[in-house]
Amino acid sequence: MRYNDLKPRISGVTVIKEQGEAVSLESIWESRVVLLAFLRHFG
Amino acid sequence: MGIKKQLDEKDISLVAVGSGTPDQANVFVKKYGFTGEMFVSPDLSAYRAFKLVRGMWRSVGPASVYRGIKAITKGFRQGYTAGDPWQQGGIFLIGPGERLLFEHRDRFAGDHADLKEVLAAAELSAAAEKGMDK
Numbered sequence: 139m140r141y142n143d144l145k146p147r148i149s150g151v152t153v154i155k156e157q158g159e160a161v162s163l164e165s166i167w168e169s170r171v172v173l174l175a176f177l178r179h180f181g
Numbered sequence: 182m183g184i185k186k187q188l189d190e191k192d193i194s195l196v197a198v199g200s201g202t203p204d205q206a207n208v209f210v211k212k213y214g215f216t217g218e219m220f221v222s223p224d225l226s227a228y229r230a231f232k233l234v235r236g237m238w239r240s241v242g243p244a245s246v247y248r249g250i251k252a253i254t255k256g257f258r259q260g261y262t263a264g265d266p267w268q269q270g271g272i273f274l275i276g277p278g279e280r281l282l283f284e285h286r287d288r289f290a291g292d293h294a295d296l297k298e299v300l301a302a303a304e305l306s307a308a309a310e311k312g313m314d315k
Contacts, residue, residue: 139232141281147230153198153220156206161220163227167276170194171306173299174273175217176233177199178290179264 184296185216191303193274196220198227201264208263228268233286235268274302282306 151163166172188195195217199206206219222228228235272294274283283302285294 139281139284141275141279144231144281145279147232148227151222151226151230153222153227154203156203156210156219156221158203163230166196166218166220167278169277171192171274171276171280171282171303172194172196173188173303174275175195175197176228176231176270176272177197177264178268178270178287179200179266 187300188303191300191307193303194218198222199264200225200228200268205263225265225268231271231273231286233269233271234288235265272299274299274306280306 148163152160153163153166154160167174185195197215197217197219199209199219199221200223201209201221202223203221206221209215210219220227225235269287269289269292271286272283273281273285275281282305283294283299285299287293
């Protein structure tokens with residue numbers, strides 16, 4: 139997948155911080171390199 | 182050397198996304214001493230955005246059972262399950278901005294990315310950036 143393919147899919151998607159605050163998914167890697175690990179489940 | 186230390190040396194931030202609630206994420210962070218940043222996507226919209234697969238047989242099918250037995254023989258034990266049990270995970274090296282450097286989507290439970298490949302992608306990217314700076 140190229141980033142251009144990903145871009146429309148992530149537009150408007152938010153995730154929630156541990157503290158409960160919603161943030162834009164894309165903002166997570168806006169200004170840094172991130173190893174983004176999607177967990178299968180907690181436990 | 183642990184993965185977090187290797188990432189820190191390469192100036193890569195470790196961010197996890199889980200499928201449960203913020204409270205379940207807090208329990209996970211404390212229980213396992215996770216030192217990265219933690220987010221959750223209870224509606225799975227972030228998982229769908231990255232085209233991560235979901236399905237019961239991907240969690241309990243023959244391939245995942247085989248990997249599970251291998252993990253148990255190595256001493257790993259799975260605790261209670263919090264979050265969506267049928268959602269599979271994945272790993273992406275991404276940023277800054279519109280750069281997707283590595284992608285891996287688990288096809289079934291236990292189908293994890295090779296972290297050596299992830300780190301190699303990070304090194305390639307860093308080398309390319311240095312080349313552009315010259």
